[in-house]
Each structure stands twice: as C-alpha cells, then as structure tokens.
Amino acid sequence: MTESIGAWPGNAVAEATASRPAEDTLEDTALSHRLEEAARPGVMAVPPRPTGQGLVAWARWAWRTLTSMRTAVLLLLALALAAVPGSLLPQRGVAFDPGAVTRFLADNPVVGPWLDRLGFFEVYSSPWFAAIYLLLMVSMTGCVLPRAARL
Numbered sequence: 001m002t003e004s005i006g007a008w009p010g011n012a013v014a015e016a017t018a019s020r021p022a023e024d025t026l027e028d029t030a031l032s033h034r035l036e037e038a039a040r041p042g043v044m045a046v047p048p049r050p051t052g053q054g055l056v057a058w059a060r061w062a063w064r065t066l067t068s069m070r071t072a073v074l075l076l077l078a079l080a081l082a083a084v085p086g087s088l089l090p091q092r093g094v095a096f097d098p099g100a101v102t103r104f105l106a107d108n109p110v111v112g113p114w115l116d117r118l119g120f121f122e123v124y125s126s127p128w129f130a131a132i133y134l135l136l137m138v139s140m141t142g143c144v145l146p147r148a149a150r151l
Contacts, residue, residue, distance in 0.1 A: 066135070067142030075136040082132055086123030089115065093122070 047064035050057035065071055090100030101121045105112040119126030 063142070066139050067146075068139075069143055072136065072139040072143050075132060075139055079129075079132050079136055082129050083123065085115075085120045086129075089120050089123075091121060091123065 047061060047068060050061040090097065090104050092101050094100065101116075104121075105116065108115075115121065119128060123129055
C-alpha cells in the first residue's frame, strides 16, 4: 500500500524530487521517505528527530513537534482528560459547598492527602493543568498562523 509521491498530480514535493540526479545517497533516500510520509493526505506527520548535535537543531525539532497538528490534538485530548477530576472531585473555592473538600479528606484519609498534593482539589488553578492549556495555546497558535497566512 505504498504509493510513490509522484502519484499525486501537482505535488510540489514530487516535482522537486523528479528533477534531482539519479545517484541517491543514503541520506537522500531517508529524506525522500520523510517527504513521502509528510506528503500523504490524511496522515499527520511527526517531524523527524534532529540529526545534528547542536542546540539549534534540537530547538527547531522541539518547535516543529510542538506546532504539529498531531501534538495539538493530543494536547486537546490531554486537556479534556485533565478536566475530568475537576468535574468528579470536590473543588476548593466553590461557593455552593465550601466544606466538600474537608469532608472528602476526612472520609478518605489514605487517598485524600495524595490527591491534595497532586492538586486534584484545585484542578483548574493547578500548575499541571495550566501547563497543558498553555502548551495547547502555543501549539494551536503555531499550528494555525502559518496555515492562515496561506489563505
């Protein structure tokens, strides 16, 4: 079920690789496989890991990974899953039942303190929840802006 990238008419990757000389090195073959994977419609490509040892190569790889559509979808899923404890467990600072967390801690002396240490009683203001939505915001911004510029 592997198709050549030339199978899609008008494909810029296919046109660019068609004009290359016939002697392909191992690196060129690996690059063409990466381009082929990235050019397939309906497939979310993962950026290849950097081959260089420099900090710039790793920073570029981290940025491309963070701003890929796959990462944005995974972060959105992580945000939805992280919001579940906020819906199921009592939360501090809720006006209609301020003693709910205290009662939960008294009823569950083994699990309650661990949930409290991990921030499950203040989910929406916890650092781990903020990290997920901030990463999602950066990922979506980096994912949408280049695509919107092409419109």
